Amino acid sequence: MNKLRFLISILVGKLVYAIGKPFGKSTNLPGIIMLKICPDALARFKMPEKTVCVTGTNGKTGTSNLLTHIIRSSGKTVLNNSKGSNMATGLVSALVTDSDFSGKIKSDVAVLEVDERSSQYIYTRFTPDIILCTNLFRDSIMRNGHSEFIFDKINDYLSKDTTLVLNGNDGISGLLGENKCKRAFFSVEKTDRSTSECEDTVCDLIACPKCHHKLNFEYYHYNHIGKPVCTECGFALPESAYTATDVDFENGTFKVKGINGENMSLPFPKGNFFNVFNITGAVAVCRLLGIDEKVIESSTQDLSSKTGRFEDNTFGGVEVVSMLSKNQNPISCSQSLKFLNSDDSEKDVVLLITDSNDSVHGAEDISWLYDTDFSPLKNDSIKNVYIGGTRCYDTAVCLEIKGIDTNKLKLFTDYSALSDELVKNCSEDRKVVVYFELYATRIVKMIKEKMASRGGKNQ
Numbered sequence: 001m002n003k004l005r006f007l008i009s010i011l012v013g014k015l016v017y018a019i020g021k022p023f024g025k026s027t028n029l030p031g032i033i034m035l036k037i038c039p040d041a042l043a044r045f046k047m048p049e050k051t052v053c054v055t056g057t058n059g060k061t062g063t064s065n066l067l068t069h070i071i072r073s074s075g076k077t078v079l080n081n082s083k084g085s086n087m088a089t090g091l092v093s094a095l096v097t098d099s100d101f102s103g104k105i106k107s108d109v110a111v112l113e114v115d116e117r118s119s120q121y122i123y124t125r126f127t128p129d130i131i132l133c134t135n136l137f138r139d140s141i142m143r144n145g146h147s148e149f150i151f152d153k154i155n156d157y158l159s160k161d162t163t164l165v166l167n168g169n170d171g172i173s174g175l176l177g178e179n180k181c182k183r184a185f186f187s188v189e190k191t192d193r194s195t196s197e198c199e200d201t202v203c204d205l206i207a208c209p210k211c212h213h214k215l216n217f218e219y220y221h222y223n224h225i226g227k228p229v230c231t232e233c234g235f236a237l238p239e240s241a242y243t244a245t246d247v248d249f250e251n252g253t254f255k256v257k258g259i260n261g262e263n264m265s266l267p268f269p270k271g272n273f274f275n276v277f278n279i280t281g282a283v284a285v286c287r288l289l290g291i292d293e294k295v296i297e298s299s300t301q302d303l304s305s306k307t308g309r310f311e312d313n314t315f316g317g318v319e320v321v322s323m324l325s326k327n328q329n330p331i332s333c334s335q336s337l338k339f340l341n342s343d344d345s346e347k348d349v350v351l352l353i354t355d356s357n358d359s360v361h362g363a364e365d366i367s368w369l370y371d372t373d374f375s376p377l378k379n380d381s382i383k384n385v386y387i388g389g390t391r392c393y394d395t396a397v398c399l400e401i402k403g404i405d406t407n408k409l410k411l412f413t414d415y416s417a418l419s420d421e422l423v424k425n426c427s428e429d430r431k432v433v434v435y436f437e438l439y440a441t442r443i444v445k446m447i448k449e450k451m452a453s454r455g456g457k458n459q
Helices: 002-023 029-037 060-073 088-098 116-122 147-155 274-288 293-299 330-341 367-371 392-401 415-425 438-452
Strands: 050-055 078-080 109-113 130-133 163-167 182-188 216-222 225-229 242-248 253-258 263-267 310-315 318-324 347-352 382-388 409-412 431-436
Touching: 002 029, 002 088, 029 088, 050 060, 050 116, 060 078, 060 109, 060 274, 060 293, 078 088, 088 109, 088 116, 116 147, 130 274, 163 274, 182 274, 216 330, 242 274, 253 274, 263 274, 263 293, 274 293, 310 438, 318 330, 318 438, 330 367, 330 431, 347 415, 347 438, 367 392, 382 392, 382 415, 392 409, 409 415, 415 438, 431 438
Parallel strands: 050 109, 050 130, 078 109, 130 163, 163 182, 182 242, 318 431, 347 382, 347 431, 382 409
Antiparallel strands: 216 225, 242 253, 253 263, 310 318
């Protein structure tokens, strides 16, 4: 009976996908309906030759999309939930679109982005061959509590048959699967922007995870990401199999060296240090899958549409950069804002970082704003800061407390009014940088359409 329910759910899921796709209802709806028909549907698919899951607080979507691109460049077919629907319903929706009517996945490899909190449900339904964890930070306090809570959510449901690929600069996620799973580490060597003290607003790892004495760091990249060492008990993360070296922030290049003699020269979007980690983690996974380093090197030369939600275009003569800034996540937002320091050109900044659906949900927590480093907005190159959404006044209060010149701030509860004012006052002499949370993509699209009406789009 359960098998029959599964087969019926596949038929219904494919039908719902076909009907819902033109209306943008295909990422979750098929999975929602399938799981109502067959609650254990996720466990019944016949998974492909290799299954890779990507999890962690920041960088999941960009890393999984990059992995998909590299693996496809090697000649293999890949299933990927590229829209970021990373809970059970999204995974089931992605799987049914690539399966035959018996539930057998057609692709050679599945690359699946997985929400950290969904580990209990997902990893008990099937066993991934590889899990890449990008990092673990404080994130969405109402939902996730703290990083140790999320650590346990992942660690408690790992299989000994899974190989973990872990961030060797992260003393939190780097402890996953200890004495349980085969593990491979990737890391980034000290750069010319690394510091001896944590200069960010928050640091999620202060005490040694083993002896609980104060933890020392040889250097910090940002927040608690660096090289942690304990002078009391000797704690340190294992040596990395794949290491990013020679990070050139000016030219956006770095090298990845591996334990098997790999030495690849790779690019990354300038001003986006997160991507050095994401790309190095992807390289580690690809090498474990046996993908030739020359394929990796050649397929990462153009990352403009491969590493996540970052676009740089010109509309009506004005350069517009749009960058995802994960809502409720101070580390993601802080790192994204550091892009403003990448050059001295004049800029107008648009902040769409609070929940654009807040009028629907009505209970957004804003405490994360006070953990965010907004100091790049103090730069003289920043001329105007447009803040949108029902929480624009809360954001403005936070910025004033943090010392941002209030004369720069322009507040709009109405997104259409914000875009009209921006288009009216923007200048070809100034870059527009838009930071947006996940559900604000429609607003970014509206801004770009109105900008394009100034005279067309030029790449």
